[in-house]
Amino acid sequence: MDKRLSARDAVAQIEDGMTVGIGGWGPRRKPMALVREILRSDLRDLTVVAYGGADVGMLCAAGKVKKLVFAFVSLDFIPLEPYFRQARQSGAIEVMEIDEGMLLLGLRAAAWGLPFIPTEVGLGTDVLTHNPDIKLVDSPYDDKEWVAMPALKLDVSLLHVDRADFHGVCQIAGPDHYMDDWFARAATNTIVSCDELVDSEFFHDPARAREVFWERSATNAIVEIPGGAHPSSCNPLYGFDVAHFKAYTASAKDGGIEAYLSQYLGADEAEYQRNVGGLDAIKALALPTY
Amino acid sequence: MSTAATDYTLAELCIVASAEAFRHDGEVLATGIGVIPRLAASLAMKTFNPDLMMTDSEAFLLSEPNPIGKRPADFRQANETWMGFSRIFDNVWSGKRHAMLGPTQIDRWGQTNTSALGGTYQQPKVMMLGARGFPGNSISHANSFFVPGHNNRVFIEGECDYVSSIGYNPARLPRGRSLDDVDIRRVITDLCVMDFGGPDHQLRLLSLHPGIAVEQVQENTGFALSIPATVPTTPAPTVEQLAIIAALDPHNQRAAQIADNPPGNRA
Numbered sequence: 001m002d003k004r005l006s007a008r009d010a011v012a013q014i015e016d017g018m019t020v021g022i023g024g025w026g027p028r029r030k031p032m033a034l035v036r037e038i039l040r041s042d043l044r045d046l047t048v049v050a051y052g053g054a055d056v057g058m059l060c061a062a063g064k065v066k067k068l069v070f071a072f073v074s075l076d077f078i079p080l081e082p083y084f085r086q087a088r089q090s091g092a093i094e095v096m097e098i099d100e101g102m103l104l105l106g107l108r109a110a111a112w113g114l115p116f117i118p119t120e121v122g123l124g125t126d127v128l129t130h131n132p133d134i135k136l137v138d139s140p141y142d143d144k145e146w147v148a149m150p151a152l153k154l155d156v157s158l159l160h161v162d163r164a165d166f167h168g169v170c171q172i173a174g175p176d177h178y179m180d181d182w183f184a185r186a187a188t189n190t191i192v193s194c195d196e197l198v199d200s201e202f203f204h205d206p207a208r209a210r211e212v213f214w215e216r217s218a219t220n221a222i223v224e225i226p227g228g229a230h231p232s233s234c235n236p237l238y239g240f241d242v243a244h245f246k247a248y249t250a251s252a253k254d255g256g257i258e259a260y261l262s263q264y265l266g267a268d269e270a271e272y273q274r275n276v277g278g279l280d281a282i283k284a285l286a287l288p289t290y
Numbered sequence: 291m292s293t294a295a296t297d298y299t300l301a302e303l304c305i306v307a308s309a310e311a312f313r314h315d316g317e318v319l320a321t322g323i324g325v326i327p328r329l330a331a332s333l334a335m336k337t338f339n340p341d342l343m344m345t346d347s348e349a350f351l352l353s354e355p356n357p358i359g360k361r362p363a364d365f366r367q368a369n370e371t372w373m374g375f376s377r378i379f380d381n382v383w384s385g386k387r388h389a390m391l392g393p394t395q396i397d398r399w400g401q402t403n404t405s406a407l408g409g410t411y412q413q414p415k416v417m418m419l420g421a422r423g424f425p426g427n428s429i430s431h432a433n434s435f436f437v438p439g440h441n442n443r444v445f446i447e448g449e450c451d452y453v454s455s456i457g458y459n460p461a462r463l464p465r466g467r468s469l470d471d472v473d474i475r476r477v478i479t480d481l482c483v484m485d486f487g488g489p490d491h492q493l494r495l496l497s498l499h500p501g502i503a504v505e506q507v508q509e510n511t512g513f514a515l516s517i518p519a520t521v522p523t524t525p526a527p528t529v530e531q532l533a534i535i536a537a538l539d540p541h542n543q544r545a546a547q548i549a550d551n552p553p554g555n556r557a
Contacts, residue, residue, distance in 0.1 A: 025375060072420035080418060088406070091413030097405065099425035101379045121383075121426040123464040124456030124472075125401075130411050144466030175349035176374035289360050290347035 003168045005221045007269060010191045011037040013221070014046075014156050017066070021107070021152075021187055022050040023159035023180040024232060027075045027240045029172070030055045031160035031193050033228035033269050038064060039261065040268075049107075049152055051100065051178065053232060054248060057083035060093055061257035067094040069152060071103050075245050077288075082252030098127055098134075098149075104179055106152030111185030116148035123147060157187035160229045162211075162237060164194035168219030169203055171211045174235035181213040189220045195237055197224040225269055227282040239287040244276060292528040300480060301326060301544040303499060303554035304436070305535055306527040307483050309334040311434045311476040312388060317341040318431075319351075319387040325358060325543045327390035327436050330478075332538045333531060349374045359541040382423070388432040388475070394418060395443075395450045396435060398493065398513040400457030400474045400486050402428075403450035411452075421454045428455030432473045438548050440479035440510050445493075447512035458491035480548055482507050483524055488516025497524040501556030526554065 011034060014020065024030035035055045038046075045066040050056050052073035059065050061083035073084040087093050098106070105117045118137060122128055128136075128147070137148045159180050161170040170192055172180065184190045203209050228234075231241035231248070251260040266272040273279050308330030312320050320335065320342045322328035328347070332355035335342040344355050346367055354368035373381075381387055393402035404422050408415030427433055433455070437444050449459075456462065458469050469491060477484040477493065481502045488494035494516035495507060500523055508515055527535070535544070545551045 070420055072422045074419055085417040088414055088417035089409075091410075097421055099421055100375075100423040101382065101426040104376065104379055119383075120429050120464075123425075123429055123467070124453070124459070124462040125421070125425045125428070126405075126453040127421055127425050129453075142466065145464055175372075178375055182376075 002166045003219060003222045004166050004197070005223055007033060007037045007193070007223050007225060010034065010221045010223050011041055013189060013191070014038070014043055016043060017045045018155040019047040019049065019153065021154040021157040021183040022048060022055050023157065023178060023183045024053065024055070024229070025051045025176070025178040026053040027232045027245065028053070029160055029174060029178070029229050029234050030232035031158040031228065032230060032232055033225040034158045034160070034191060034193050034223065035059065036265060036269065036272060039265060049103070049154060051103070052084065053081065054245065057081045058257065060084055060087035062261070065093050067096065069096040069098070069103070071098055071100040075249070077242065078245060078249050082249045083257060086252060096131055098122065098131065102127070102147075102149050103152070104182060105149040107179060107182035107186040109149065109151035110153045111182055114151060116150050118146040119149050120146060121149075152186060154183065154187035155189065157183040157190045159183060159190065159192045160234065161192055161194050162234060163196045163198045163202065164192060164219075164222050165198055165200045165202065166222060167200065168192070168216035168222055169200065169212055170194065170214070170219060171203070171208060172213060173211050177213045184214045184218040190218055191221040191223065192219050193223040193225045193228040195226050195228060195234055197222070227273060227279045228269070230273075230276065230282045233285075233288065235287055238283050238285040241276070241282070241285055292530055294526045295529050295532050296526070298527050298532060298554040299545065300499070300552045300554045300556075301547050302527050302532060302535055303524060304478055304480065304548070305329045305333060305544065306531055307497070307524050308390060308434070308436055308476070308478045309337075311390060311478070312342060313338050315339060315342060315388050315432070317343065317386070319343045319345070319381050321345070321387060321389040323389070323391045324436065325539070325547050326438070327392070328358065329535055329538055329544060330390065331355070333534055336534050336538070337531070345373050355538060357537065358539050358543055379426070382426055382430050385431045387430070388434065389427050390434040390436055391424075392436050392438070393424070393454065395446050396437070396477070397446055397448065397450045397457070399449070399459035400472070400491070400493070401450050401453045401459055402435065402455045402457070403452045404454045405452040407451050424454035425456070428457070428472070432475050434474070434476040434478070437477065437479040440481040440507065442510055442512035445511040445513065458486060481510065484515070492516040494518070495521050497522045499524045499556070500526070500554060
């Protein structure tokens with residue numbers, strides 16, 4: 001099955017009001033080109049589920065988000081994401097604020113077709129106070145109460161990987177695949193952008209096959225977008241764009257998202273990449289040191 | 291033979307005092323978030339607790355802590371195993387971890403806030419990071435806190451604006467659990483070292499940094515501390531410890547962690 005689509009056609013599958021999971025972590029390996037395609041669309045009222053970075057900030061600032069399911073939103077070296085803060089501080093979005101691990105459990109429950117997974121995480125905290133829909137349950141095996149972390153079912157997941165073939169076999173060569181495998185499994189429709197489209201032969205090497213973290217049946221669409229994670233990183237191909245994130249953060253205080261988008265977004269990814277200095281410049285971005 | 295240093299910064303004193311929190315941990319993952327906690331965990335692993343485990347702050351477990359900051363091009367870190375974020379949770383929920391973090395608020399019950407300040411929940415005045423991993427950390431394994439500026443905006447009078455982590459608050463105790471299940475270890479600040487070992491888990495003064503008075507600590511804490519009759523002085527770093535810290539932090543990032551980088555002895 002040939003799963004290749006253009007970014008525009010892939011994002012056209014998303015409908016107003018859908019729940020959209022976004023892979024990656026903070027400023028790392030975010031499907032930013034697909035996020036930009038949402039920014040160019042008329043989509044609205046999305047529920048976004050993410051270990052958030054600028055993906056969340058941009059979507060909130062552009063008015064695409066009705067509700068956010070999150071544990072944090074951060075650019076790492078810039079700890080506080082400026083547009084997410086503005087969205088929260090203006091009361092613009094509904095939130096389901098949970099622990100990082102609860103988010104993982106919610107994705108697992110959705111992936112496994114379970115209504116919930118029991119955990120002690122969240123007990124004694126305001127995660128429960130502010131999420132009355134997250135219920136406590138009794139255990140059939142002990143006398144303690146447990147948090148029943150509900151399944152976080154996703155209509156769509158957006159992911160970015162290093163390489164993929166047209167069947168949807170996806171390689172993440174970087175040091176961490178984060179929770180992308182669970183985002184892929186928790187979604188009805190998983191759309192994956194890749195830096196490079198490769199022949200299936202690429203995966204015959206067992207070392208490369210070990211860098212594939214979900215089966216192709218969990219991938220519904222493949223979009224080839226070299227540099228598509230920019231300004232987030234796609235280690236080992238390129239690091240995150242520190243200067244761009246600083247300009248993005250500064251725009252929140254001067255000009256706002258409209259100024260940022262009019263300077264950079266463009267009509268398509270080719271124009272975006274011209275606006276940020278070109279693909280060669282993206283691929284030359286140094287990897288971060290932690 | 292160890293020799294007490296006479297010339298050291300407050301940051302270095304805090305690193306050494308924070309390292310003590312990991313001394314008796316045995317074989318657990320030591321996670322220090324921020325320069326001083328990370329150097330503290332690294333120092334503990336390099337000296338009195340070599341059984342500690344540590345990550346590269348990205349995706350691998352190391353048998354030897356990485357120096358902080360840019361490393362030479364030919365540097366090869368001592369990978370032990372893969373330790374991506376999903377596997378971190380396997381470790382967290384097994385309890386074999388001791389994290390040291392710096393929350394924005396800490397209340398009398400040891401509850402912390404990393405999420406939001408003021409306003410309403412729907413519209414906070416100041417939005418911060420979010421709950422992050424604090425709920426899970428606090429109920430799963432040992433935690434210590436590092437506070438670079440000890441004042442009563444951090445150690446607040448009332449309850450945290452948002453409770454990110456479970457503490458010793460009987461009103462929030464989950465059914466079937468005991469307050470003793472909560473495991474908050476040390477609280478290290480720029481003024482002193484504390485723990486929650488006072489009566490009914492009251493925050494207790496353990497040692498004062500050189501030149502700091504009991505009154506100064508109490509005045510900068512929004513609630514009553516448990517204060518023993520005699521409070522020792524936080525031990526100075528040894529010359530050997532300072533050398534190890536310098537090797538772990540070759541770009542001297544520790545100098546930028548506490549306002550004005552004061553000397554360790556403020557007498």
